[in-house]
């Protein structure tokens with residue numbers, strides 16, 4: 001593609017990895033961004049006009065990372081209850097705290113905190129699922145990220161659909177009121193087969209089809225879930241969803257820890273996207289998803305952190321390392337879930353799961369300019385024999401130096417360009433005081 005207008009942003013020098021699934025890192029000359037689009041990639045083309053120029057010497061330029069599953073607002077509950085099984089954690093701590101504290105203001109604040117954390121650590125696209133999701137969209141727009149914003153659907157009353165079954169009206173209202181913005185794609189999120197009846201899935205899927213958007217759901221996360229569904233319906237969670245007619249390429253199944261061989265066949269045949277959340281699965285001792293097997297069979301797999309209340313951070317570099325190490329441990333195969341496969345899941349694989357692979361996920365002329373610059377000069381990243389291994393096994397979110405989303409620099413030299421973190425932190429501490437006192441917890445202040 002030739003350059004249409006003068007470039008607005010130019011990256012120079014360093015190394016570049018355009019497509020983690022197929023290409024090798026190359027010596028980088030110059031990449032030209034025009035508006036929100038990558039105009040020319042790794043070229044010696046002369047620069048016209050007077051764009052902002054970013055020197056990437058000693059850095060690796062990669063596609064922006066894609067976090068395929070998070071509940072951003074839940075960062076307000078980070079560290080509130082740890083070292084517990086999923087059901088105890090949910091029923092005794094998270095659900096009561098949500099009933100008391102989730103409001104549009106809380107969702108805006110918690111989502112802003114998470115979005116800032118993700119931006120600073122190289123996530124450029126996130127799939128977020130929770131309540132009052134118009135507020136989460138506004139937080140994403142404020143910080144400058146790209147997001148799939150999924151409104152939560154549950155049969156039981158929720159903070160923004162207080163009557164049983166009121167989810168439908170709320171979902172329809174969400175599609176009317178979610179901010180219209182080029183970086184925002186709406187969606188729905190049925191919590192799980194144990195909190196949504198088959199009929200709820202069917203209705204939610206119809207609403208998603210009529211809006212041409214994705215339907216997300218936690219699926220087969222714990223043995224407790226699979227036993228409960230087996231007892232109630234006589235089938236596995238995947239079989240239940242399949243018989244409800246909701247599994248196709250617009251469905252995104254998060255976790256998929258406890259799958260039978262038949263479940264895998266169903267997911268493959270229906271082209272469902274899978275999201276692997278290894279750290280949440282490890283922390284809640286839910287089990288391990290058979291990721292190498294799913295990749296070998298050709299399923300689309302993305303990577304997610306899940307919410308900060310069950311992880312407890314949103315660093316996708318850590319998630320990549322955990323995905324690979326866990327994949328090797330459980331298969332007792334050091335070649336399993338290798339660095340290239342993991343980096344692919346965190347970029348173009350995730351973009352495919354979200355249906356955004358024609359727009360983001362690789363660096364290519366004509367695609368959106370969602371780009372991350374990783375500083376390779378730190379001691380834990382030297383020497384550099386293999387940049388892909390280094391990213392997955394050594395790098396941390398804090399090694400991200402610059403972040404560009406839709407051609408706009410949102411992080412420059414590790415500093416946010418769009419919002420003031422100091423202001424956000426003050427508001428977070430005020431709300432955290434209330435959450436702590438309501439739950440009988442102590443909030444530690446680190447300022448004098």
Ligand SMILES: [Zn+2]
Nearest residue numbers: 071218306307
């Ligand atoms: Zn989740």
